[in-house]
Amino acid sequence: MPGSKLEVDGRFIAVTNLDKVMYPGDGTRKFDVLQYVLAVADAMLPHIASRPVTRKRRPHGTGSGPFFEKALPSGTPDWLARFTIAHADGKTIYPVARSAADLVWLAQMAALELHVPQWRIDLSGVGSAGDESRRTDRLVIDLDPGPDVGLHRCAEVALAIRDILADAGLVSYPVTSGGKGIHVYARFPAPVKSESARAVAKQIADSLAAAHPKDxxxxxxxxxxVSKVFLDWSQNTAAKTTLAPYSLRGSERPLVAAPRTWDELADPTLAQLDFRDVLDRIGESGDLLADLDPAIDPVITAPDTNEPDSNTVDLGEYRKSRSSRLAAEPGPTRVTGTTAGIRPMLAAxxxxxxxxxxxxxxxxxxxGYRVLARHDDGDIRLWSRSGVDMTADFPELRELxxxxxGFDVVLDGEVVAYDAGGRTDFGLLASRNHRDDDYTLAYLVFDVVELNGTDLTATPWGKRRQILDELTPVIEAAAIAEVPPLLPGPGADAAEHARANGWEGxxxxxxxxxxQPxxxxxxxxxxxxxxxxxxVIGGYRPGRGGRSGTIGSLLVGLPAETGLRYIGRVGTGFTDADLAALLAELKPLTIGRSPFVGTLDKPVASSATWVLPKLVADVRFMDWTSTGHLRHPSWRGIRRDKLPGDL
Known part of the structure; x- marks a missing residue:
């Protein structure tokens, strides 16, 4: 299903990849997620409307790891409300969801999980006031069952919390979290400071822990x-957030933080609910949390006169309008001819x-592989940072x-292979043609170098990113292509985010x-x-035992002024298929003398087969030895996009 535009609350929202499976457990598609968000909006909005939203995004569905995002990405529509919070390391601009259109836009960005604090903006004042001024009119206790503790035991503790709150004159509301546990909410008769709410929650938690120390x-x-229910009272702290009621979870199936009745919690067969169950319940009983948060005034929007008067528009019409507008904007000098062969800009x-x-x-x-892609009237050409034509290597990208x-464009990005866990794996990408592992190929686009004959290399990055954001719905209409969102800074936070998600950096x-090409x-x-x-591979030694008849280790080096400098042997990280393919590729390159400068150790050289130093490979290692060799190197794959002269 190609990209299109959906009209919600008078806003036109570009929606893409509607057939992408977001929940592999039951095949729920992005289309289904958008339908759920639209249907649940009236019930959900009162519980998040005056609170900044932190998101867990899953662009590749719940089969891959989440992308935790606080700050709004560039390209966010002007009509989405914002709230700035001053942190110790700077200010962060958060979205505030006030309408169904806001929720749909967040869902289009694959923000499946929406997390909000308990304090409200309208009770705490505007601007970037500190945590000490945050005020709330509700309390939450997050019941998190430990290992081997079932949901029913968690519900028994929730019922005890209900009784304590009732004795204090507070009405409470249970929500099964969509994960393992339960959230219990209560409404204060008048707003209190967040720290006061936290103190109340801690007192309840401490008293129950003292009364039931084994449970x-x-x-x-x-x-x-272990074997207990943990009562997380800290969720009321101003700096903390909790999964919002009615929010989807990033689970295998589309489970939801679902409001429940206290009678349900007394049922020993209590289970988490998915989004279909929740929609049925809303149809029958409405919002079970209606008395927890005040209703919100609807957001009234003026008709958008720049858009067609229809619910959806054809992507072709959208493409034409964007192409005309972008090309008409003042910009650098127009160029003619092909840009194929341009070298990508590199990072220091x-x-x-x-x-x-x-x-x-x-x-x-x-x-993955750094790849520039040029589109010209339906034709796609690909080339590497070394100028190697890679069009035939990735026929899947013809979908672009x-x-x-309607766009003659040069894009800069990375071709990657996602493994079954949703992480990029260079070894899998490099050897995908002779391995049976499941993988998903993707082209991650992060820059635009030329558009409709206009050379953008002299254009500042910020402007190029705006152009790329405008093109994103078109690019992502191809199932194989993505424009990854930016990471919130500062640099140390961005690096930690990448590390936590297992990214390269x-x-x-x-x-x-x-x-700068x-x-x-x-x-x-x-x-x-x-x-x-x-x-650079300069030779190999034969294998022994289980590797008899194939490669035992590769002899590798780095180009130096006088020749190829030997830096060690690589003997781990290979699959049997890798070794067979390497041996077939290296045998025709066999030569009679060492390509390395200097003399190698006799035990290494005596059994080596030397090869022409033509193949570049990627190796992961711990550090360097005192003799200038790699310590604990591991094979990752051949760099088809590079030549020895590029190192």
């Missing part, structure tokens, strides 16, 4: 939670810790030709930087979470 704990220590190895969002943007560093009609780009510029800086190195 309940209020301790944050994970070791104290420089520190990123002190870099801030105001001057720098932070992107993920992806573990059908969605980009991050790239920091100066917002004012131009695109083929140059490694300090205006772009890379930070790697692992020690990776690109090496």
């Amino acid at each position: 309940v704990t209020a301790s944050m220590a994970k070791t104290a939670r 190895d420089e520190a990123i810790d002190g870099l801030t969002d105001d001057a720098w943007a932070f992107e993920g560093k992806w573990d 030709g059908s969605v980009l009609r 991050i790239v920091a780009k100066r917002r004012a930087s131009t695109y 083929g140059r490694r510029s300090p205006d772009w800086r890379k930070h790697k979470n692992w020690n990776d190195i690109e090496v």
Whole structure:
């Protein structure tokens, strides 16, 4: 299903990849998620409307890891409300959802989980006031069952909390979290400071833990939670957030933080609910939390006269209008002829810790092949950073030709392979043609170099990113292509986010930087979470035992002024298919003498088969030995996009 536009509350929202499966457990598609969000909006909005929203995004569905996002990405529609919070390391601008259109836009961005604090903006004042001024009119206790503790035991503790709150004159409302536990909410008769709400919640948690020490704990220590229900009172702290009622979960199936009745919690067969169950219940009983949060006034929007008067528009019409407008904007000098062969701009190895969002943007560093793609009237050409034509290597990217009609464009990005866990795996990408592992190929686009004959290399990054954001719905209409969102800074936070998600690292780009083809510029800086190195294969030693008849280890080096400098042997990280393919590729390159400068150790050289140093490979290692060799190197794959002269 191609991209289109959906009209919600007078807003036209570009929606893409509607057939993408977001929940592999039952095949729920992005289309179904958008339908749920629209249907649940009236019930959900009162519980999040005056609260900044933090998101867990899953662009590849719940089969891959989440992308935790606080700050609004560039390209956010002007009509989405914002709220700025001052943190110790700077200010962060959060979205505030007030209408169904806001929820649909968040869902289109694959923000499946919406988390909000308990305090409300309209009770705490506007601007970026500190945590001490945050005020709330509700309390929450998060019941998190420890290992081997079932949902029914969790419900028994929730019923005890209900009784304590009732004795204090507070009405409470249970919500099964969609995960393992239960949230219990209560409404205060008048607003209180967040720290006061936290103190009340802690008192309840401590009293229950004291009364039932074998079943309940209020301790944050994970070791104290075994066989117990942990009562997380800290969710009321101003800096904390909780999954919003009616929000989807990032689980295998589309489970929901679902409001329940207290009678249901007394049922020993209590279970978590999915979004279909929740919609049925709303149809029958309405919002069970209606008395928890005040109703909100609807957001009235004027008709958007720049858009067609219909619910959806054809992507072709959208493409034409965007193409005409972008091409008409003042810009740099127009160029003619092909840009194929241009070398991509490269990032320097420089520190990123002190870099801030105001001057720098932070992107993920992806573990794949750097590829420039040119589209011209339905034709797609691909080439590597070394100028190697890779069009035939990735026939899947021809799909871009059908969605980009109307745009003659040069894109810069990374071709990656996602493994079954949703993480990029260079080894899988490099050896995908002779392995049976499941993988998903994707082209992650992060820059636009030329558009409709206009050379954008002299255009600042910030402007190029705006153009890329405008093109995103078109690019992502191809199931194989994505435009990854930016990471919130500062640099240290972005690097930690990448590390926590198992990414290769991050790239920091100066917002004012131009695109400098083929140059490694300090205006772009890379930070790697692992020690990776690109090496040249100069020979191999035969395998023994289980590897008899194939390769035991590769002999690798780095180009130096006098020749190829030997840096060690790589003997791990291979699959049997890798070894067979490598042996077949290296045998025709066999030569009679060592390609390395100097003399290698006799035990190594005596059994080596030497090869022409033509193949570049990617190796991961721990550090360097005192003799200048790689310590604990591991094979990752051949770099088809590079030549030895590029190192």
